[in-house]
Every structure is written in C-alpha cells, then in structure tokens.
Amino acid sequence: MSLKEPPPVVPAPPEDAPGSTGPADETPGPAGGAKAGHAHRATTWPEARAAARRAGAGARAGREPSGLPLGEALGRVLAGPLTALADLPSFDTSAMDGWAVAGPGPWHVREETAVLAGHAPAAALATGEAVRIATGAPVPPGTTAVLRTEHSRTERPRTEGPEHPRTGEPPYGGRLLLRSLREVVGGQDIRPRGQECRTGDELLPAGTTVTPAVLGLAAAAGYDALPVLPRPRVEILVLGDELLTAGLPHDGLIRDALGPMLGPWLAALGADVLATRRIGDDAEALYAAVTGSTADLVVTTGGTAAGPVDHVHRVLDKAGAVLLVDGVKVRPGHPMLLARLGADPARPRHVRHLVGLPGNPLAAVSGLLTLAAPLLAALTEPAPFAEPGSWSSTGPGPSAEPEPSTDPRPPAESGAGSEPRTPVPYRVPVRDEVHGHPHDTRLVPVVRHGGTAVPLRYNGPAMLRGIAAADGLAVVPPGGARPGQELDVLDLPWPPTAGAAPAQGACFT
Numbered sequence: 001m002s003l004k005e006p007p008p009v010v011p012a013p014p015e016d017a018p019g020s021t022g023p024a025d026e027t028p029g030p031a032g033g034a035k036a037g038h039a040h041r042a043t044t045w046p047e048a049r050a051a052a053r054r055a056g057a058g059a060r061a062g063r064e065p066s067g068l069p070l071g072e073a074l075g076r077v078l079a080g081p082l083t084a085l086a087d088l089p090s091f092d093t094s095a096m097d098g099w100a101v102a103g104p105g106p107w108h109v110r111e112e113t114a115v116l117a118g119h120a121p122a123a124a125l126a127t128g129e130a131v132r133i134a135t136g137a138p139v140p141p142g143t144t145a146v147l148r149t150e151h152s153r154t155e156r157p158r159t160e161g162p163e164h165p166r167t168g169e170p171p172y173g174g175r176l177l178l179r180s181l182r183e184v185v186g187g188q189d190i191r192p193r194g195q196e197c198r199t200g201d202e203l204l205p206a207g208t209t210v211t212p213a214v215l216g217l218a219a220a221a222g223y224d225a226l227p228v229l230p231r232p233r234v235e236i237l238v239l240g241d242e243l244l245t246a247g248l249p250h251d252g253l254i255r256d257a258l259g260p261m262l263g264p265w266l267a268a269l270g271a272d273v274l275a276t277r278r279i280g281d282d283a284e285a286l287y288a289a290v291t292g293s294t295a296d297l298v299v300t301t302g303g304t305a306a307g308p309v310d311h312v313h314r315v316l317d318k319a320g321a322v323l324l325v326d327g328v329k330v331r332p333g334h335p336m337l338l339a340r341l342g343a344d345p346a347r348p349r350h351v352r353h354l355v356g357l358p359g360n361p362l363a364a365v366s367g368l369l370t371l372a373a374p375l376l377a378a379l380t381e382p383a384p385f386a387e388p389g390s391w392s393s394t395g396p397g398p399s400a401e402p403e404p405s406t407d408p409r410p411p412a413e414s415g416a417g418s419e420p421r422t423p424v425p426y427r428v429p430v431r432d433e434v435h436g437h438p439h440d441t442r443l444v445p446v447v448r449h450g451g452t453a454v455p456l457r458y459n460g461p462a463m464l465r466g467i468a469a470a471d472g473l474a475v476v477p478p479g480g481a482r483p484g485q486e487l488d489v490l491d492l493p494w495p496p497t498a499g500a501a502p503a504q505g506a507c508f509t
Helices: 045-058 212-220 258-268 283-292 312-318 361-379
Strands: 066-069 098-101 107-109 129-133 145-148 152-155 177-180 202-204 225-228 233-238 272-278 297-301 322-326 328-331 337-340 353-357 426-429 441-449 452-455 472-476 486-491
Touching: 045 322, 045 328, 045 337, 045 353, 045 361, 098 107, 202 212, 233 258, 233 283, 258 272, 258 297, 258 361, 283 297, 283 312, 297 361, 312 337, 328 361, 337 361, 353 361, 361 441, 361 472, 426 452, 452 472
Parallel strands: 107 129, 233 272, 233 297, 297 353, 328 441
Antiparallel strands: 066 225, 098 129, 098 145, 107 177, 152 177, 322 337, 337 353, 426 486, 441 452, 441 472, 472 486
16 A cells, blocks of 8 residues: 555544543554554553653653854753853952952042952052942952942041132141041952852752853853753645635635644744645655654644545554654544654654644644643753643642642743743633533633633634633643633643633533
8 A cells, every 4th residue: 555545434423422432542553543543442542741851861862962152052952061260259359339449448548549340459458448349349358348429428637737828728747648438348249259159069959941041151250152952843744735824714714724823833932943835635745754754753744534635544554653642532622643654764862753733723833732742841951840820720640740830820830830931730710611522521712801811702613813812731631610610721821811711611522
C-alpha cells in the first residue's frame, strides 16, 4: 500500500460508547494504527499531558546550553545557576552625596576635589577630617561614616582681629569646618564591599527566566554573556487542499486560520518557530517534510483522523515513528496525537517529536495546550520537570499534576508568571452551568468576571470567536459542571484582556 492509498474503512463506535474512550495502551507502539484499520485508543486528558511532559523531559539530554551576549538573552532560560563573578559592591562605596568623615565631629574639610564615582579613591582620612564625596564613589581609607549633604553645615572658624568695618562681622580664617545636624552612626550611608554578594555566591538558580532585571544583575555581577538553554525549534506543517491564504472563502475553500495563529502562539510558549509550511493533502510531500525537518518538534494541522486524505498516521508509520499518544479523551480535539520521530543519523542524541493537531481551529488549540505546551515546557526545564501550567482534576495518582492555586486573583496579580508566559493554574467557581461530554473532559473558553469564570458561547471545535475573547480554558470534567462549582482553568500564554460580553452555550461535537 502506498502513502496515497486510503486506509481500510472500519466503522467507528458511537462517541458515547465505552469502547470509543477506553483505557490507553500502557506501551507506545508503531504509528500504523490507522493504516491497519484499528480505532484510536484514546488516552485520558491528564495522562496525555503527563506523557507530553515525559517526552519533553526525555529529549532534554541531547540539548546543549549556549552562551548568549546579554543583549540577546532576554526571555531565555538560565542553563545553570547564576553565580557572582565579583563582590557586589566590589569596594566600599558611598550610598549618598555628602561628606566622607573620619571619627567624631566636627571635622576639618580637606581642600581638594570631591571624590567622584568612577575615579580613584582619595588619600586616607585622618581622624577629624572630611572630604566631599558623590554617590557611588569609593570611600577613602579611614572613613567611618558618610554624612549626607542635607544633614550638614559648614563654617569658617573665627580668628582674632578687628571686626569688619562695614558689616561688623568678626574675622574668619583657617580650614573650613563641617558640623552634623544629626547624630552620626558609624558606617552610615556606606555600602560595604560584598554587601549584596560575595564572589561565588549563587544569585539565581538554573531555570530562571532572563528578565530585564536578571540582565542588570548579571551585568553588575561581571557577566558579558549568559549560559542559556536553546529555544525548542518548531516547524509547522499546515495540511489541507481547501485552505486559502488570502481573500474571502469561496467555492468550498476556506481561510487558513491555523497558519497565522500557531506560530505566534508557539513563540509565546518559548519556541523558536523555524517556518510555517503549507503542504496540502499530499502524502509524499508530508513524508518528505516530516523526515527532512531538523526541528525539535514538528506540528501538523489536520489529517489525524481516518478520512480519505488523513495521511498523518501512514506517514508516521512509514517514517518509523512511535506513537506515544493516539487520541485523547477531550473535547474538542479528540483525534490529536503525539509521536516520537526517528533519530537523525547526523545527530544521534537529538530526540524529535511530532504533535498532530486536529484541523478544526479550537480543536487545534486544545491539542496545542494538551500536548505541545507541556512538551515544550519540559524541554526547556534544566531540572526535573514539574509543570506549573496544568493540573489533574481526577485526584492524585502516579501521573497527577500539581495542585492548582486557590488564589482568586488572576495570575499576573498574584505574582505568578514569567516571560515567556507559562500557563499558570488557578481554580475559579464557574458562574453558569456548563454542559459536559458523557465520558470525556471538555475545554471551554472562559472569561473572569466578578470572581467567577464565565463560559463563552462560541466554543464549538471549528470556532475561534470564543477563545479570541477568553482569559483561559476551563477544564470541565465528564458530565459537566453546576453553577458555583470550582473548575481548573488553563491560563493562556499572554496577559488577559477584556473580553466580550459573556454568554453561556454548548457545542462539543
């Protein structure tokens, strides 16, 4: 059988039949299930996410960190701890503009140029001496405190002699005298060497996202470049002869919604998107694209079911791929899949994967958050992975995910999140009843309103109107949810925005 031959047709069980949502195989197998005419054996939604995390964690070994100049490291992830290359500060420095003084006052002011930041320290002060100093300047040896300008006054001492003939003021002479207007405490307004850190101190752990503040700290600690984990490289293959890239739908042709959406979404999850290629329904072209890709993750759209032009399973089978997830008990997005591709002979340690997304837009979003997001997050974790962006609604177990936060505030307000913005869990009561699938999990777009999650009406598998206005996706257990019931919510990888006026609805075919 060639790649272009259709698979044998096997009647599928009804959606609500137990056989259509049976337990997943414990051992991954070859990708020939559809080709051989076998129905998918769908994996539960929590276990599918756990499988994607394991796949990403297993692929980390072949990825070496790279050193990037500070100007290029923003948003990347530290491959190792950030340790101080120098003491901070590297010398005793003045914390304020004012006077460096030695011993108790009053002090005689040395007639010399002020000590400035970036210049060599002045000569040592003797007890009873003071010298003008600027913020950030090295304090002279012998300094016991820095006296702020606003807390001091200077005067000339009186000398013997006649008063001034016009003003009647007594004569002044000698060195300028400095007096304090407040009590002076030893060490005040001096930043001692090593106050913030000593050479070799760990400043930040591995796995920290490089923010602008991290760049500043790294520069202060002596770094010119940072060791960071490489971004996962992703290639997107858009399938379907019916897709238009411009203009209005016509004559059975529709606009490609996934091509413009997936690249930026994957980039928001921290991926380096190499290309978005349109393959159509050409099995041979798909095989060449999958086997020829150098990406860490290949993402396909459509072609994962068993229709006459659904070529993904046959292509994976011919390519020697191993299916890790073949269908997930989630609506929308049931026919999504995850496969481990064959090794690249030129890079034997390079482990590649493929995530097959359904062709319907919201179903593709479901696959993105179920399989691609956990895999990418695990792939960029330098330590054993515990994903912060999802959790199980089925109780603890061997593959249970982290418990969600009960903080009712949005993640940005409660101090969570990073750049790239990893999905952050939170649990919110749902305002309205949400219809459920009899056996499968549902992912429903919601907006936050008055401390509750409000389901959005346009939540069918082919619809994007709901997710475009959403703050997140509510995880609805089989059977649905009643008003006031707390639901787990998957955050989206960008800041929440004000959505449209919410309305409740249901569509999960």
